[in-house]
Amino acid sequence: MFARIDHVGIAVEDLDAAIALYESTYGMELVYREAVIDQGVDAVLLDVGENHVELLSPLGPDTPVGKFLARKGPGMHHIAYQVPDIERALADLKAAGMRLIDEEFRIGIRGSHVAFLHPASTGGVLTEIVQPVDH
Ligand SMILES: CC[C@@H](C(=O)O)C(=O)SCCNC(=O)CCNC(=O)[C@H](O)C(C)(C)COP(=O)(O)OP(=O)(O)OC[C@H]1O[C@@H](n2cnc3c(N)ncnc32)[C@H](O)[C@@H]1OP(=O)(O)O
Numbered sequence: 001m002f003a004r005i006d007h008v009g010i011a012v013e014d015l016d017a018a019i020a021l022y023e024s025t026y027g028m029e030l031v032y033r034e035a036v037i038d039q040g041v042d043a044v045l046l047d048v049g050e051n052h053v054e055l056l057s058p059l060g061p062d063t064p065v066g067k068f069l070a071r072k073g074p075g076m077h078h079i080a081y082q083v084p085d086i087e088r089a090l091a092d093l094k095a096a097g098m099r100l101i102d103e104e105f106r107i108g109i110r111g112s113h114v115a116f117l118h119p120a121s122t123g124g125v126l127t128e129i130v131q132p133v134d135h
């Protein structure tokens, strides 16, 4: 079902400080930045080979990442798998008994089509599926 890991999402308090760590210390290249209002985050993508690290800082306390930071502090927030057909993947995952947060895809970073599975049905890992769009 999953083609590959698309990105790992990491919740941070201070986006610019985190970018400095990943760029200067790890030598990763920042390739994209966007405030994704629908998800309540300011987000960046950094290249790691063919995959990405996605750094996320909340646009407010009552957002998924804002609540996560208040509860757990900074750290790994989600894993995202690439799928070739997100509507098909959502139907298959629902049929397999997975708890979907999103019954239909939403628009994620860089215009990608994204949807989340609830951590209660994934062994505690917030899981995103992503169908990238061509640029
Ligand atoms: C940049 C855009 C996009 C992309 O293109 O890549 C993104 O990645 S956006 C990323 C931010 N958006 C989201 O996370 C959307 C999906 N998340 C949600 O809808 C919610 O966060 C949630 C998972 C449904 C939880 O919301 P809520 O129930 O309101 O939060 P609580 O704080 O009450 O927690 C309930 C329950 O869930 C556990 N939890 C919460 N977040 C995570 C997490 N990231 N990983 C694992 N578990 C998580 C939390 O610990 C609670 O557990 P219990 O205490 O056992 O009930």
Ligand SMILES: [Co+2]
Binding pocket: 007, 009, 054, 078, 080, 128
């Ligand atoms: Co993500």
